[in-house]
Each structure stands twice: as C-alpha cells, then as structure tokens.
Amino acid sequence: MANHLDHRFCIAPMMEWTDRHCRFFHRLLTRRALIYTEMVTTGAVIHGDRTRLLGHDPAEHPVAFQLGGCEPNALAQSAAIGEDFGYAGINLNVGCPSDRVQEGRFGACLMAEPALVGDCVAAMKAKVRVPVTVKCRIGIDEQDPEAALDALTSSVAQAGVEALIVHARKAWLKGLSPRENRDVPPLDYGRVYRLKAAHPKLPIVLNGGITNVEQAQDHLDRLDGVMMGRAAYQEPWRLLTVDPQLFGAPAPFPDAKAAAAALIPYIERELARGARLHAITRHVLGLFRGVPGARAFRRHLATEAVKPGADAATFRDALALVNTDAPLAHSVAA
Numbered sequence: 001m002a003n004h005l006d007h008r009f010c011i012a013p014m015m016e017w018t019d020r021h022c023r024f025f026h027r028l029l030t031r032r033a034l035i036y037t038e039m040v041t042t043g044a045v046i047h048g049d050r051t052r053l054l055g056h057d058p059a060e061h062p063v064a065f066q067l068g069g070c071e072p073n074a075l076a077q078s079a080a081i082g083e084d085f086g087y088a089g090i091n092l093n094v095g096c097p098s099d100r101v102q103e104g105r106f107g108a109c110l111m112a113e114p115a116l117v118g119d120c121v122a123a124m125k126a127k128v129r130v131p132v133t134v135k136c137r138i139g140i141d142e143q144d145p146e147a148a149l150d151a152l153t154s155s156v157a158q159a160g161v162e163a164l165i166v167h168a169r170k171a172w173l174k175g176l177s178p179r180e181n182r183d184v185p186p187l188d189y190g191r192v193y194r195l196k197a198a199h200p201k202l203p204i205v206l207n208g209g210i211t212n213v214e215q216a217q218d219h220l221d222r223l224d225g226v227m228m229g230r231a232a233y234q235e236p237w238r239l240l241t242v243d244p245q246l247f248g249a250p251a252p253f254p255d256a257k258a259a260a261a262a263l264i265p266y267i268e269r270e271l272a273r274g275a276r277l278h279a280i281t282r283h284v285l286g287l288f289r290g291v292p293g294a295r296a297f298r299r300h301l302a303t304e305a306v307k308p309g310a311d312a313a314t315f316r317d318a319l320a321l322v323n324t325d326a327p328l329a330h331s332v333a334a
C-alpha cells in the first residue's frame with residue numbers, strides 16, 4: 001500500500017456532494033487529482049451500514065476517506081476499517097462547524113484541543129499503513145490564528161501527520177451557519193503561506209475560495225498542494241484542465257462531452273444495480289456551464305432524470321441538446 005499521497009491537486013470532501021457517483025464522474029475528468037469522500041463519523045463507520053457508507057469503485061482511486069470524530073480509539077478503529085475498504089489515505093475533519101458536529105465535540109471545535117488532535121492522529125497512524133492527514137481551519141471564534149494554527153500544526157506534525165490541509169478562514173461556531181462559515185469569515189492565504197515557511201518539511205495544502213485552475217497553479221509556487229471544493233463541483237469541466245496544466249499529463253478526454261459519454265457505461269451498470277439516474281446525473285449538471293445548450297441539458301436532466309424509469313437514454317437525450325460544435329465546448333485545448 002502506498003505510504004505517500006500526492007496532494008498537488010485535491011477535490012474537497014463535501015457532504016451530500018462527493019458521494020461515490022460524483023467521485024467516479026470526477027475521475028473521468030482528471031486522473032491525477034486526489035479525491036476525498038464525504039465526511040463519515042466514527043459512530044457511523046463502527047455501527048452503520050459499511051457497504052453503503054464506505055463501498056466504492058476502485059476506478060475512483062486515489063481516494064482519501066474523511067472521518068469525523070474526536071475519540072482516539074474510535075478513530076483508530078474507523079481508520080483501519082477505511083484502510084480495509086481500500087482507501088488510499090485517512091483524513092480527520094477539524095474544520096466542519098455544523099451544530100450536529102459541535103454536539104459531538106469534533107470538527108472545527110477541535111481547533112481548541114490541539115493535544116487531543118495529536119493523540120487522534122497518533123492513534124490512527126498506529127493502526128494503518130496509509131497516510132493520515134488533517135483538514136483544519138486557521139482558527140475558531142476568538143482564537144488568534146497565529147497561535148491556534150501553530151499549536152495545531154505542531155501537535156499533528158509531532159504525531160507524524162502526512163499533510164495538513166488548511167481552509168484559510170476561521171470558523172465561527174456560534175452565529176454563522178455552515179454555509180455562511182464557507183463565505184463570511186475572510187480568507188487569509190498569507191496565514192497559510194507563513195505556516196508553510198515555518199514548517200518547510202510538512203506538506204501544506206491550501207483550501208478555500210480557489211475558483212479556477214490558474215489560481216491553483218499560482219498557489220503551487222508557494223505550497224505543496226491546493227484543494228478545490230465548490231468550483232470543482234459546480235463547474236466540473238474545470239477538472240479537465242487539471243492533468244495538463246498542473247501535472248503536464250494528457251487530459252483523460254479531449255472535451256467535456258467525450259467525458260460525459262464515458263459515463264454512460266457506468267450509468268447502465270449502476271441502474272442495473274438499482275441506482276436512480278438522478279443520483280448520478282445530479283453531479284453532472286454544471287458540466288457544460290457557458291456552452292450553448294447547457295441550460296437545455298440541465299433542464300432535461302432536472303425534469304426527466306427524476307422520473308421512474310429514467311435511464312441511460314435520458315442522459316443521451318440530454319447530451320444531444322449540447323452544441324459541441326460551439327467554439328468553446330470546454331475542450332482541453334480551449
């Protein structure tokens with residue numbers, strides 16, 4: 001099992017979004033990105049339906065499994081289960097601010113307990129061979145981001161964390177919704193650059209507000225990696241340029257429509273196994289944003305893919321509405 005993961009370009013863990021269908025689709029657009037699962041809590045891993053929560057297609061790889069929890073033994077046990085399911089890395093969530101997460105005393109509120117986070121990392125590392133990483137904020141509430149991020153980083157570095165992914169803004173645990181916590185607290189990229197300067201040997205990955213691959217490339221001059229969340233999900237065509245622009249490797253497909261066509265065998269297979277078309281195609285809606293026919297494509301899928309009996313032909317019909325002769329049909333060369 002590989003004991004190193006390339007974090008140069010990562011697709012963020014996003015609950016309700018980066019499920020296994022989404023990840024399979026994203027993998028058609030970039031072979032090189034490191035993809036993350038949605039967060040799964042230790043309670044769900046240990047007591048829940050593991051096949052549903054952890055099952056995935058080997059074609060998605062490399063994929064890191066994100067855990068939510070704060071109890072070292074439960075995290076170690078869950079990490080081992082994740083490794084057994086074949087995940088290429090295990091990531092601990094120290095950034096999610098939702099009420100449900102705060103009740104469980106994990107997610108972003110762990111920014112206030114750096115020693116415990118270090119214990120969690122050490123316990124997971126003792127149980128798995130794959131890399132263990134942490135995703136955090138620069139601070140929470142009234143914390144000073146200089147001191148808070150330093151304390152967390154030192155603790156997890158000492159525990160042997162493989163990489164630290166920093167969402168470059170604070171989380172406000174009281175008063176802001178999770179959604180507001182992704183937009184309202186200001187981004188502070190300088191704080192993350194300073195962290196890298198202070199920890200030159202620790203791989204540091206920047207997350208937050210990166211809207212295109214060119215911006216990602218600029219950050220890579222100073223950091224080991226970038227993580228893109230909403231832009232990757234809402235405009236997945238951007239992922240087609242990741243391999244050529246960031247890795248000097250050919251794109252998996254020459255354009256977005258070819259990548260979408262490659263999803264059809266997967267759709268057929270998954271529908272035969274009982275999946276609903278919409279569960280897959282909802283992740284594809286933004287693929288042609290800005291291309292003539294994109295609106296008709298979205299509308300067709302939004303209304304038809306939810307109907308009982310919707311199948312691969314429904315998706316093909318939607319694709320036929322996109323004008324690929326348009327000069328900018330999200331081809332790699334464009």
Ligand SMILES: Cc1cc2nc3c(=O)[nH]c(=O)nc-3n(C[C@H](O)[C@H](O)[C@H](O)COP(=O)(O)O)c2cc1C
Pocket residue numbers: 012013014015016017038039066093095096135167182207208209210227228229230231
């Ligand atoms: C719908 C949604 C769900 C998210 N779920 C998670 C999650 O499960 N775990 C996590 O660490 N972050 C989660 N996030 C936060 C993202 O991973 C990322 O940190 C955030 O969106 C900022 O990056 P961006 O500006 O590139 O989107 C979620 C974000 C969104 C939009």
